[in-house]
Amino acid sequence: MKKGLSALLFSGLLLTAISSLSADDEKQQEKIHHEILVTATRLETLSSEVASAATVVRVESLTPVSLTQAQNLFARVPGIFFLQTGLSGGTGSVFIRGANSEHTLFMLDGFELNDPISPARSFNFNLFNLGLIDRIEVLRGPQSSLYGSDALAGVVNLISTEPKKNQLELSGLYGSYKTFKGDLRLAQVKKNLFYLLEFNSDDSGGISQASSAYSGNNESDSYTQQSLAFKFKYRPGENFNLSWQARALTARAELDAFGGPGGDDPNSVQKSTFFFNRLELDGFFFNHRWEQKLVLGFQAGRRRNDNPADEFHPEIEEARYKSQFFKLDWQNNLYLTLNHLLIFGFEEKLEQGSSNYSYLSSWGDYQSDFPRQSASLASFYLQDQWRPWSQLSLTSGVRFDHHQKFGPALTFRLAANYDWSEQQTRFKFTLGSGFKAPSLYELYAPPDNLGPIGNMSLEPEKNLGWDAGLEKIFFDHLTLSLTYFETRFRNLIQFYYGTGYQNVGQARTKGLELSIKTAPLKNLELTASWTHLQARDLDHQTDLLRRPKDTFYGNLNFSRKAVRISSEVYYLGQRYDLDFSSYPNREVCLRSAFLVNFFVSYDLKSTTSFFIRGDNLLGTRYEMVYGYGSPGTTISTGFRLKLS
DSSP, X not given: OHHHHXXXXXHHHHHHHHHHHHHOOHHHHSOOOOOOSBOTTXXXXXXXXXXXXEEEEEGGGTSSGGGOOHHHHHTTSTTEEEEXXXXXXXXXXXXXXXXXXXXXXXXXXXXXXXXXXXXXXXXOGGGSOOTXXXXXXXXXXXXXXXXXXXXXXXXXXXXXOOOSSOEEXXXXXXXXXXXXEEEEEEEEEOSSEEEEEEEEEEEEOOOOSBOXXXXXXXXXXXXXXXXXXXXXXXXXXXXXXXXXXXXXXXXXXXXXXXXXXXOOOTTOEEEEEEEEEEEEEEEEETXXXXXXXXXXXXXXXXXXXXXXXXXXXXXXXXXXXEEEEEEEEEEEEEEEETTEEEEEEEXXXXXXXXXXXXXXXXXXXXXXXXXXXXXXXXXEEEEEEEEEETTEEEEEEEEEXXXXXXXXXXXXXEEXXXXXXXXXXXEEEEEXXXXXXXXXXXXXXXXXXXXXXXXXXXXXXXXXXXXXXXXXXXXXXXXXXXXXXXXXXXXXXXXXXXXXXXXXXXXXXXXXXXXXXXXXXXXXXXXXXXXXXXXXXXXXXXXXXXXXXXXXXXXXXXXXXXXXXXXXXXXXXXXXXXXXXSSSOEEEEEOOEEEEXXXXXXXXXXXXXXXXXXXXXXXXXXXXXXXXXXXXXXXXXXXXXXXX
């Protein structure tokens, strides 16, 4: 039945395209070229034509590529709060518009990065080196009609670099807490192909993951990471491209079992290894009217947690996690006319995961084995992009997913973008739905000594969200953007000691996103953004934990000839968390924080540049997660050397 329906839809679309082609005039038969600005919409699209709330941050605009911290990237994006425990190696979570971190889909050039064996199939951004990354695209709001499960809150797409000329570059950084970062890049560009090779190293003495503000937490938790990345692209003809990229990384992080008093654990270590592989073949047919993309992807992950006994922790803990993810994506772009485009495609996904856990103590031994489990997802998606006249663009999309366990799921998206060019004003509106299938761990994790964990009776999480935005240009150099958003979630999955994972949660998030960008002088640029968020647990009529009601980011950037000076301010509002060191857990209020950062770079020659950066110059003491530390004043200096 499903195959017959898919074939019927495909035949209808193909006939429509052929009919349209025969009716087009010679002008419309010319090749269609698109400026690359935003690709997370599944198509290279001008940012002015994207109805979703979208932000693009170029990594190179901050510091040398792989030397950039993730929190410095996401602070610039309205509607996003980046949460991190400790300095490096801890958990790095991204909250988009108040949704849970696992409700965001992370991608590398369109290939999914979320870890199948993590408890909620989330992605730890701190384990990913930003080497080879040119820019980060963020789409806010439900995007399941394009990407299926995991995209309830939005999409973060990492776009890799494509060199234009031969390169041999060396970058390095040394800073507070015995932090060292190094980056070596080699690129060769020829007429029809290029390849890019990069090696990154990251080493830090770190700070105590459990905040040093509490007595007894004095140990520094170190972190090391090495990654190797390779990208290759070959153009055998004018209408075809073949690309392949692979990444491998290994990391070692010292962790603390919990925050607060007595949280230090000198022996707890996590070792992680990940491998990402992506192959893409794309080509144009029928005079550039039909573009096809075939993507094959593979991800493999290994995590190992060891916690030997010590003076204060006599128990012994060991855990092993393995995961694999396979994906096939066949995407078709049909350019029916210059103003009308159909995007449709098929996806097949398979994820696998397993783990085992052992706990040895004087109170008894416990062993938990999670044999390999798998889940598959087959999908068909269709999106219609139509510009009825020059000022108005309309988008409608629908996606059908069939999960191996949960059966069918239907999601949709409607969007409109009106460009009132005479008034330099743009209006945007989107409405969409999303879903997220329970993870392998949430479904199948065996019970531990405290009771059940996995629950095979879980149902997918779902949401419905909309936003409306206005963008206005004043005096040709001042851009103001304002967006209101609201999303409702149901069937949220929560964990309870004694009963395991349950579908009990309902929540609503709403708020405002305001951003300003201006260049009052030739060499001076000012950007600022403010987000006001109301995130409520509708079941208990309480605020969702760890979400600040207000965040503010401001950046003043001055550049002239060889000098660039940049200053940043970041305000993090009050938010609530739980103190897990007490029983029962008590709710605590985390105080607001005001951070000031500073950056200066100087180009000695066209081939050599030096920089110095200072973070948290005021030495503000704050916690993003209760009981876990955040770095104080951090000073780092480095260089970038272009050898060719």
